[in-house]
Amino acid sequence: MSIQLPEASNFSVPIDRMFDAMLVLCGSVALGVFVVMFWFCIKYRHGSDANREGRQSTKMSLEIGWTLIPFVLFVGMFAWSINLWTLLRTPPAGATPIYVIAKQWMWKVQHANGRREIDMLHVPLGVPVRLIMTSQDVIHSFYVPDFRVKQDVVPGRYTALWFTATKLGSFPLLCSEYCGTDHAAMTGTVEVVSPRDYQRWLHASTALPPAKRGRQLFVQFGCSGCHDPGAGIHAPDLHGLYRSRVQLADGTSVIADDRYLHDSIMLPSTQIVAGYTPIMPTYQSRIDEEDVLALLAYIKSLGAEPSAVQHGGAHE
Ligand code: HEC
Ligand SMILES: [Cu+2]
The missing domain is CATH 1.10.760.10 (Cytochrome c-like domain)
Known part of the structure; x- marks a missing residue:
C-alpha cells in the first residue's frame, strides 16, 4: 500500500501487510474519534440550542458493541503480531550461520568457512541465513530496510537475526543506532546471489577455517x-x-x-x-x-x- 521499498526477504510481505492493517485500523479509529469530536464541537458550541439534559437511557447493544468490536480487533492485531514476532525470533534449524561484528564504523562479516568481508554481506537466494552478531565497542543496529529486519548489536553479548532472501540483487545495509561521528557512513550492501554463486564465492578464498x-x-x-x-x-x-x-x-x-x-x-x-x-x-x-x-x-x-x-x- 504505502510502502515503495522492494520486498526482498521472507519477512517483507508479512510485515508490510501487518503495517498496512495497523495503519488502517488505527487510522479509522482516529478518524472516528475526530469526526465525532468535530460534530460535538459544532453541535454543543456556545449559544447553540442543543439539548444539554444528558442521557436518560442506555442502549445495551450499543454499549456491548463498541466495547467488544474494538477489543476483538485489537486483540486480533496482538495475536497477529505476536505470531509474526515468534517467526522473526525462531530461525529454522538448518539456517546457515554467518557472524557479524560491528565496530565504529563498519560491518565485519565472517562466513562459516572463514571467508571474511567488510561492509558487504553475501547471502544465498532462498536459503535461510542466521546472523550471529556482536559489537566491538558501542551499540549498533543491523538494519536492512528491504528485508524489513532490524536487530541491535550489543557489546559483550551475541544477538541473532535470521531471514531468507527472496530477490537477487544488492540491498542497502544500515546502522540504525546512533553510534558516533561516522554513524551515518556505517553503511554496507547485502548481495543476494544464487546458492551456486554463493558456494563458488565462499570457496574462492584462502582463509583458514x-x-x-x-x-x-x-x-x-x-x-x-x-x-x-x-x-x-x-x-x-x-x-x-x-x-x-x-x-x-x-x-x-x-x-x-x-x-x-x-x-x-x-x-x-x-x-x-x-x-x-x-x-x-x-x-x-x-x-x-x-x-x-x-x-x-x-x-x-x-x-x-x-x-x-x-x-x-x-x-x-
Ligand atoms: C595463566 C593460565 C591461563 C591462561 C593463559 C588462560 N587460561 Fe583460561 N582458565 C584458566 C583457569 C585457571 C581457569 C579456571 C578458573 C576460571 O574460571 O577463571 C580458566 C578458565 C577458562 C575457561 C572456562 C573453562 C570451563 O571449564 O568452564 C575458558 C573457556 C578459558 N579459560 C579459555 C581460555 C582462552 C581462550 C585463553 C587464551 C585466550 C585462556 N583461557 C588463557 C587459566 C588460564
Ligand atoms: Cu553503528
Whole structure:
C-alpha cells in the first residue's frame, strides 16, 4: 500500500501487510474519534440550542458493541503480531550461520568457512541465513530496510537475526543506532546471489577455517600454555566443554554456551570454575571480537566427548 521499498526477504510481505492493517485500523479509529469530536464541537458550541439534559437511557447493544468490536480487533492485531514476532525470533534449524561484528564504523562479516568481508554481506537466494552478531565497542543496529529486519548489536553479548532472501540483487545495509561521528557512513550492501554463486564465492578464498585460526590464536595468546592437556598448570581441559554444564566456585552452575565462553575469555573473574584458582588473565582489551569468534570455533571443535576428540588444528 504505502510502502515503495522492494520486498526482498521472507519477512517483507508479512510485515508490510501487518503495517498496512495497523495503519488502517488505527487510522479509522482516529478518524472516528475526530469526526465525532468535530460534530460535538459544532453541535454543543456556545449559544447553540442543543439539548444539554444528558442521557436518560442506555442502549445495551450499543454499549456491548463498541466495547467488544474494538477489543476483538485489537486483540486480533496482538495475536497477529505476536505470531509474526515468534517467526522473526525462531530461525529454522538448518539456517546457515554467518557472524557479524560491528565496530565504529563498519560491518565485519565472517562466513562459516572463514571467508571474511567488510561492509558487504553475501547471502544465498532462498536459503535461510542466521546472523550471529556482536559489537566491538558501542551499540549498533543491523538494519536492512528491504528485508524489513532490524536487530541491535550489543557489546559483550551475541544477538541473532535470521531471514531468507527472496530477490537477487544488492540491498542497502544500515546502522540504525546512533553510534558516533561516522554513524551515518556505517553503511554496507547485502548481495543476494544464487546458492551456486554463493558456494563458488565462499570457496574462492584462502582463509583458514575459523577453528584452525582459533587454534593458532590459542597458541599465540598463551592459552595453550595453561589449557592444553599436560600443560602442567591447573586449568580446566576445554575438550567437551561446549554446551556442557559447568560447576562454578560460587555454587551455581551454567551451561557453557557462546556467551559463557566469550565471558570466560574477556571477563574471566566473573565466573570462576569450581576447584580452580582465578589465575587466568583477562583478555578484554587484548583480543578483538573477531579473534574471540575464532577461539570459540576452536573450543567448539574440541567437541563434546573429553579425550575422544583430536586437537582441531594442532598439527600445522
Ligand atoms: C595463566 C593460565 C591461563 C591462561 C593463559 C588462560 N587460561 Fe583460561 N582458565 C584458566 C583457569 C585457571 C581457569 C579456571 C578458573 C576460571 O574460571 O577463571 C580458566 C578458565 C577458562 C575457561 C572456562 C573453562 C570451563 O571449564 O568452564 C575458558 C573457556 C578459558 N579459560 C579459555 C581460555 C582462552 C581462550 C585463553 C587464551 C585466550 C585462556 N583461557 C588463557 C587459566 C588460564
Ligand atoms: Cu553503528
